Amino acid sequence: MKTRHKRLAIVAVVLLVIAAAATLILNAFRSNLVFFFSPSQIASHEAPVGRTFRLGGLVVAGSVKRDGVSVNFEVTDTAKTVPVHFEGILPDLFKEGKGVVAQGKIQDGVFVAKEVLAKHDENYMPPEAAEALKNAAKANEKTAASLVTSK
Amino acid sequence: MIPEIGHFALWLALGVATVLGIVPMVGAGRGRDDWMVLARPCAYILAGLITLAFGCLMSSFINSDFSVLYVAENSNSALPIQYRIAGVWGGHEGSLLLWMEMLALWMVAVSLFSRHLPRPVLARILAVMGLVSVGFLLFMLLTSNPFDRLFPIPPDGNDLNPLLQDPGMVTHPPMLYMGYVGFSVAVAFANTTLIGGNLDATWARWTRPWTTVAWLFLTIGIALGSSWAYYELGWGGWWFWDPVENASLMPWLLGTALIHSLAVTEKRGSFKSWTVLLAILAFSFSLLGTFLVRSGVLSSVHAFATDPRRGLFILAFLTIVVGGSFALYAWRAPTVGLGARFALISKETALLANNVLFLVSAGAVLLGTLYPLLLDALGLGKISVGPPYFDSVFMPLMAPTIFLMGVGPLARWKEAQVPDLARRLRWAAGVTLVAAVTTGWMAGQIHLVATLGLIMAFWIFTSVATDLWERIRPQGGGLSEVRRQLGLLPRALVGMMVAHLGVGVFCLGVVMVKTYEVENDVKMNVGETTTVRGFTFKFNGIREYEGPNYTASQGEMEITRDGKPVTVLHPEKRIYRVQQNPMTEAAISPSLTGDLYVSMGEEVEGGAWIVRVYVKPFVDWIWGGCLLMAIGGALAVSDRRYRRKQGGAA
16 A cells, blocks of 8 residues: 555544544434423423423422332422422432422323432522523412412 | 731732743743743742642631631531641632642642753743643632631631532542643643644653643542542442533543553654644643533532633633634644654554544533533523433443554554454453453343443453563563563553553443442331342441531441341431531442442431442442552653653653
8 A cells, every 4th residue: 555545544544433433422412312391391291201301490398208218299380380209319408498300201290200319509509490480480470489388 | 817918929929920921931932041041930939829828728727717708608617627628629719729739739840850851941831831820810819819808707607518528528629630730731841842843752752751640640530539429429329420520531531542642752753743732632621621610600519609700711711721722733733744654554543543532532521511501501491411321422432442452552563464463362352252251140140231341341451461471471581581571561561551451440340330230229117127139238227426517317237148247337317517418428338349338318207217228349440440540650650761861750
């Protein structure tokens, strides 16, 4: 092989590796994006059925019911409320009336969470939860806050 | 008074850094010796001033001076002394000061160990680092002064975030920053040669040890962070693909690529401009990491108070440094030349492929980390990219990398033959297959993906062994000959082998723990038992006790195997008194073949607790592997050739 051909071959190999990697990455990327939905969006059936997504909002005060390892609670954006089911141990900073983000799927009207995200500061509001509250407040200013402080 | 001294020292440091950034640089351009000689004293004075400021802040922490806002926010009079010291970098302002302190230490190291460098080169290197200091000092003084006073003085401080009250806090940030900032040396060397236009193998030899030292600190820093997360967050994960972790992984990936391409540039004079580009990229990603973590665009344990001015400043700084370096590169790199030629099958090609793969991996991590931020910033909705993405991208990218890791060291420079390589590695390949399948069988079940992972691990072990054997094989002299040959191996080569073995150990740990771990969340009454993988865990109940600044509920878990006692673990649930946050302290019984991991969930009716009972086979090999990589780096740096003549070893 001439030197020029060798160089061409090396460039071709490098490009091939990059192309293969890019295909792989973009494929994995598309199938692993997790979208975020608020309780209001779920109520209006915007959230996908059978696909994993994230739900954010506030834990409704007094809604947490434990039964052995499984736990049920409700998440609200002050306009709408979604029941959540989770099996396992909740993060240390999970509290009634505080912000929460859960990842999972909708099954028969219940959000079955695979994961409830730990937050590191009690005053910290997950941005997703904050966003959900803000949007709901905009949509319906009258019902705001009454749900959160009930009980 | 002490905080004012610290504050004043920072302003003085800014002045000195400005002089350091300009005078020696201009002097080097004009050939003025009297301007260039200023570089070293300036660097020492700068380091002295920063250290003084650092000491002032530490003294305010130790003496619990809550008239300083930053101390009041991050400390408390009941905080144990070691966490008061670590509290210095427990928040935003202090971690910037730590960043600066590390940069100062690197500058002192450069001026101490680079006396043999030509004067203009050293002057420019220190000047570039001085300019970086100017940026960071301005940032600190204008947006995040750690010495701001607070009035009225609060009776007590707000306490350090309980998550950070851990020995990991004392070691993880300094190590990580040492690594991050260390790449500034590589970029200073790179920019210097671009300005001077004298990029050659000597340049690579100067840069190599510095890069390796930065890389090894970064490796240790990341490993410490990972093991800390493992035992502190209480749910047994060791890597979460959290954006902040990614921010430290990207410079590591690029640094690893840089180390390898520097080897080619030093030995063969090839890849010169590519190496310079990698040096610039590695430091850019360190800065990007700082930007991501410190600007508040990410929310996590690492992100502090959000202040848009700060983010804007770092972004502007990032643009100047990165943009400036790239502009310089675009302008000067064409003069650098292409270097020696090599054949399609050769060590050079293997290392080039290594570089491409590491670069692509870093790109994949970048995409997964920044895309959600970008969508959010453009108002296109909130998404997240989870671990499945990174897992499914990383494994296929690392597989060819690791294959090459076996072949590359054995391939000859310039031109290698495939049949020759295949012949030399045939034993390695055979042993690898047998060992991988046997290990899977012994672990209880042969699993396709796990076997692939095990093949990767054993391939590294066997190919390193082959490489070593070829070098020390006795040619008639017997055992004494082997010993003599071993003594003759250059440290750099031994370092490479040890670091590669570390990667193998790391792979083995990851595969074993991912495939064979058992995670059980169970409800346990006092006296109840549960059995996981042959280990019987018996819950003996809870006792309360008072720690220095927290109240703990400590559980007792007795572990037996076939009726014989193994160990007793004491996991805790703590409530830190000041912030009233609950914290989980896992209890771990480590061993070479795996950890037993117990952590307390929450109390349910009748004194029963929900408990995590995990068995994590080979998990410690993950960090052991990282330690080996770092030791390999240290061995490589101690090689004799860096200490001769134009050395620059740290």
